[in-house]
Amino acid sequence: MVEKGHPRYKSLKLREKILEAYHKGVLADAGIIAHGRGEAFDYLIGEKTRKPAARAIKAAAALLLLAKNPVLSVNGNTAALVPEEIVELARLLNAKIEINLFHRTPKRVKLIEKILKEAGAEEVLGTEDEKLKHLKGIKSPRATASPRGIYIADVVLVPLEDGDRAEVLKKAGKAIITVDLNPLSRTSQKADISITDNIVRAIPLLIKYVKKLKDYKKDELKKILEGFNNKKNLEYMLRLIDLQRMRKL
Numbered sequence: 001m002v003e004k005g006h007p008r009y010k011s012l013k014l015r016e017k018i019l020e021a022y023h024k025g026v027l028a029d030a031g032i033i034a035h036g037r038g039e040a041f042d043y044l045i046g047e048k049t050r051k052p053a054a055r056a057i058k059a060a061a062a063l064l065l066l067a068k069n070p071v072l073s074v075n076g077n078t079a080a081l082v083p084e085e086i087v088e089l090a091r092l093l094n095a096k097i098e099i100n101l102f103h104r105t106p107k108r109v110k111l112i113e114k115i116l117k118e119a120g121a122e123e124v125l126g127t128e129d130e131k132l133k134h135l136k137g138i139k140s141p142r143a144t145a146s147p148r149g150i151y152i153a154d155v156v157l158v159p160l161e162d163g164d165r166a167e168v169l170k171k172a173g174k175a176i177i178t179v180d181l182n183p184l185s186r187t188s189q190k191a192d193i194s195i196t197d198n199i200v201r202a203i204p205l206l207i208k209y210v211k212k213l214k215d216y217k218k219d220e221l222k223k224i225l226e227g228f229n230n231k232k233n234l235e236y237m238l239r240l241i242d243l244q245r246m247r248k249l
Contacts, residue, residue, distance in 0.1 A: 011039060011047065012202065014081065021080035026111045028103035032161065041181035042198050044241045049205060052237040053197035059228035060157070060177045060193045061209035062221040067155035067175075070095040071125075075102070077160050078199060079112045083119035085203040090121070092210050095157075098149040099126035100165075104141035125149040137168040150174075156181050163187045179203070183237045194230055196237045198241045 018035045021027045026027045049057075070093050074084055079086075079099075090097050099112050106128045125146035126132065132144040133151045142165045145151040156169055159179035163186025166176050170190060172192050178191040179202045188194040195202050213221065 009113060011042070014198075015039075017080055018022070020077065023046070024111065025107055026080055026115065027076040028108070029154055030103060031080075038160075038181040038198070039198075041183075041241075044244055046154060047198070049197050049201045049238055050119060050237065051242065052233045053195055053202065054205065055228060056193050056195045056230070056233055057134065057197070057202060058213075059203050059207050061193060061206055061213050061223055062159070062216075062224040063155055063175060063177060064093050064206075065213055065216070066096070066218060066221050066225075067093075067095075067153075069153045070155045070157070071149045071153040072097050072101045072243045073150060073156055073158045074112065074116065075100060075110060075160055076099065076108065081200050082203045083115050085207060087116065087120045089210065092207065092214070096145050096146075096149045096153070097121055097124050100142055102142050104138055108126065120172070124245060135165075135168050135172065136182075137171065140164070144182055144219070152170060158187070158191075158193050159203070166190045183234045183241070184224070188234060192230060192236060193228070194234055196234070 018027065018032060023031055027190060048090050068094060072095055074086060074089050074097060086097060095114060101108060101111055109128050116124045126144060130146055133147050134143045135145050150156055153174055154174045155177065157177045158166055166178060166187045170176055176191040177193045177195070178187050179197060179199045180188045180194045181195065181198060182188060183196045186220045188196065
């Protein structure tokens with residue numbers, strides 16, 4: 001049990017959630033490693049949402065609101081940390097939720113589907129009951145795509161994603177939004193909008209921006225996107241990380 005007065009309380013509580021999900025079979029071993037890697041980068045940005053991340057989140061909200069077929073891709077870590085938030089975001093956007101896993105097993109798919117349904121999702125795509133299509137260019141199980149979801153999506157939110165799939169999805173003509181604490185990852189570098197933030201902060205803030213911008217006209221939303229440059233935004237984040245590092249020396 002972690003005491004609330006502990007200086008690492010929030011971070012340690014997230015670790016507990018990840019470990020609980022692992023013991024239940026929701027996460028593969030690699031999911032724990034991925035979380036630890038992200039935790040290190042979160043420490044470097046000061047464990048709070050920085051201005052570049054907030055700019056990316058606002059742009060992501062605009063892009064999702066402009067989308068005709070938005071899809072929220074969910075893996076084990078996302079299901080373990082923000083299932084209710086993913087369901088709420090999907091409801092606000094009238095978006096599909098689709099399970100996509102690198103270490104895919106029928107058991108893990110069922111467990112994640114159950115988590116999302118218990119969080120309020122009416123429909124979850126990418127399950128074992130569905131006849132899935134496969135994206136060309138990916139040899140891993142992440143090649144799966146629901147014919148009613150990612151396969152026909154125009155915008156895909158891929159939190160905690162791996163780079164090869166993000167790249168293939170882009171080549172397929174889809175706009176990619178990612179939440180990745182590593183601004184140098186292939187996913188962050190390939191995505192159209194890269195949110196360098198912890199998913200437990202990023203998704204709730206994305207929900208707030210969607211609510212704020214939902215009544216904007218299309219031209220106003222497009223103007224937000226035109227004013228956002230992902231490459232420059234990532235450069236700002238890298239400079240911020242370097243500044244944080246220097247302050248800690």
